[in-house]
Amino acid sequence: LGPTVYGLLKSLTAPVKLLDMSFTQLTETFSQHYKPKLILTAEWFCFYRQNQEEGETLADYILALKLLASTCEFGQFLDDALRDQFVCGLRGESYQKWLLSEKDLTFKSACDIALTLELACKDTKELAGHTKPPRRAVHHVKPKPQASSTKPKQLCYCCGGNHQQSTYGFRHERCHGCGKIGHLTQYIMDTVPEAEQEKEPLELFTIYTTQGNGKGICLQIGLGNKPVSMQLDTGASVSLVPEHIYKSHLSKCPLQPSLIQLTSYTGDRIPVLGEIQAPVTYEGRVWTLPLVVAQGNRPAILGRNWPDKIKLNWNKIFTLCAKTVASQDVVNKMLDKHGPLFQEGYSTIIDFKAKIWIRKGATSIFHKPRPVPYALKEPVEKELDCLE
Template sequence: MAAAGYIGKIEPFDESIETWTSYVERLDQYFAVNDIDSEKKVPALLTLIGGKTYGLLRNLTAPDKPSTKTYAVITELLQKHLSPKPLVIAERYRFHKRNQRQDESVNDYVAELRKLSEHCAFRDLNDALRDRFVCGLKEDSIQKKLLSVADLTLAKALETAVAMEMAGKDAIELQRKQGEATVHKINKGRGQTSYNARQQKAPAMPPKKRCFRCRRKGHDPNECRFKDEICHKCKKKGHIVRACPLNFTKNGVKSLEDDYDEEYIAKLSVDCNTVQKGRNSDVIWIDLKIDGHCTKMELDTGSAVSVMSNEDCKSMFKGRKLTKTSLILRTYSGEKINPLGVISVHVTYKEQEADLDLYVVKTKGPALLGRDWLRNIRLDWPGIKTLSSGENNKHKLNQLLIKHSALFKPEIGSLKQIKAMLKLKEDASPKFCKARPVPYSLKPKIEAELQKLEEQGILSRVEVSDWATPIVPVVKKDGSVRICGDFKVTVNPALQVDQYPLPRIEDIFANLAGGEKFSKIDLRQAYLHMNLEEISKPLLTINTHKGLYRYNRM
């Protein structure tokens, strides 16, 4: 909001955009640059903050009007309500737990640390920022460099870290551009893939790539000490259990790292020697035409090329000769498969046409639609995802929801054949506490929650009671209010508490040993599921600004 002739603009306060502290700082600068004197600050403030904040301020100053208060009093009232002073110990905890995220730059990380340190009250802020900055860095190389510097200051640490970060990015970009210019250049031709690096020795695997034999970094798979090992899981040679492809299967498609192509090898995510049973329910089939033949192929985004068995190829392409290829196929676990050849076919899919290479292998199995075809043919992904969910699954889900409809009702359930009873000590005497005042802004929400609980039979209205406990309204994330009784001042000291020994963590782990399936259940408002004995209900009477209510549930 800005009047004619005034410098700048101040919008109504919005707590979703900025804090009240930040808003007041901007407001003071607005008053200063426009020479607004002290007498006009209150009218200007009440005009600028907007209707929502003014309504809150009116509740805080009731029965007085906000215009009767001074500028300092108004800002302090709103400060205490909107931005209460945080606890130092909690702020320091958040500060010391903050580490640099994977996608976060050094400068952004320092900015976040400065923001978190605002309410930490450190004696030496620069030393605290330096220590947390060094300890929280994600890059080990930068961290080691800073730890080796004597008399390290925050400015020096930041300068060194930014320089090393930029140098690392520049080096990666340079290597990428060099790689694009020399490696894996493909010449289009009928049935033959050639590389300009064909005569060169295959490059060693970069140190940061994982070896497919052991899943560790820093060495070439051909030099891995597990290359002759027998996997105890799949009983195949060339890898260990930790790197077994059966561990990386999801929905019938195995994930692969395609950044290592030794001897111009194309990796296949599915082992062509075997077809696993029980996968048909998860397989995604694609219907297309190959040289006019209607063909069903299994979609495999982990496979670098599209393949077909020799048996299927002979029945579909009678008399067609295969073109020799130097390409070598390899399964994820490392077994090599030499294709019998490659054939160029005309593929048609939903008004799309392309001439593509199809590699033929000796082993049996379904035809695989790999990534080389996906680069030329755009699949109907929305339709595929809809089909993969399955109408049968939807029908099963509806039957399950109908069968257990009682579990999905909006009202709170009730335990059967068991009720809670509270036992008092022999010398216990009733205690009655008055209702505590609540903020005007929370009254409508508290009244709505009381009415809701009364309609559900959880609360009952009473006129008199020997016991009465004040309530503590807790605002939840969705803006609604949870009504809690402060029973520590009334009933709790007078109760006979059951002493139940808590199990040790070692005992829990011992009981869980050998388990394969675990589950947990999070009951909505779990305590309200348990009914109370009639003799215990008077003890759980709460005192609100609307009067006395008695709990029928725990």
């Protein structure tokens, strides 16, 4: 043995000395190193995934199947395995139908039939190429232009229909979309360019004013190597920071123009200055994530687009939630002040009708339900079940 092979053998047999081992043991050690035992499941997986590629001839496909089957140890089932995969992996559906109709099909007979069909198909295409009929020239005759007697259509200003505006039944009604008289809301939506219709605002379901101790759940997130207290709101569509945090922490990040339009839960528009790719640090890990910069004095929001990338420490967050609950002293004072209400015997309010006072002429506004954060979904469902 050479010095390299001898050193390798010595390393493989350590701590046993080479003189203490027999020739058979040394041979088995070399065999296990240079030719490890194959995993049959992996070999079968590769075999049964072998299909005929586009442009691959049947001869090449048959050879590829035989090479893969040589390491699968099929034994007496080798012919059946080759036949089944050969038929299933063929690209030509007509070949498969022909082979499936054969009785007592073997791998050899399947290969012979498929090769014969391939050769016949090739010869047919070559014969068809030599017997194409000659092309004849066709002269195009231009029709004489006919005078158009139709008048241009006059569309209705109110609804866009093909009739006079004076005959429109709702020409004196007020439009619900723009407030003008005579408009139809659907016609306004149809006349708006498609690009403008697609610019729907991303809703940011966040309440920006807090009272008392209700400051929400705040996490310390590193923005530009400086810690920033960001309010966790999984109902918010995006994460954002106010303008003053961008100037003090992230001024080196170029502010890119953004088409994102944000509205609060009450429907108020949130002015957006732009969007940046911010370096974000959380519990020792660093990411580069999109961050919206908003105008005005508002809290930094950690929306639901960041938790898809950042793995938040929910155990720590739930601990923070428990600390924000009112202290026991406040609870005791409430119980002392309203003691009779908490005595046994009282039940829930029955047959009580609430009155809502609104100003005269007020128009109702529809707001879709606020999405519940995933962490609060189960307790909210239980509370709703109790209210039913």
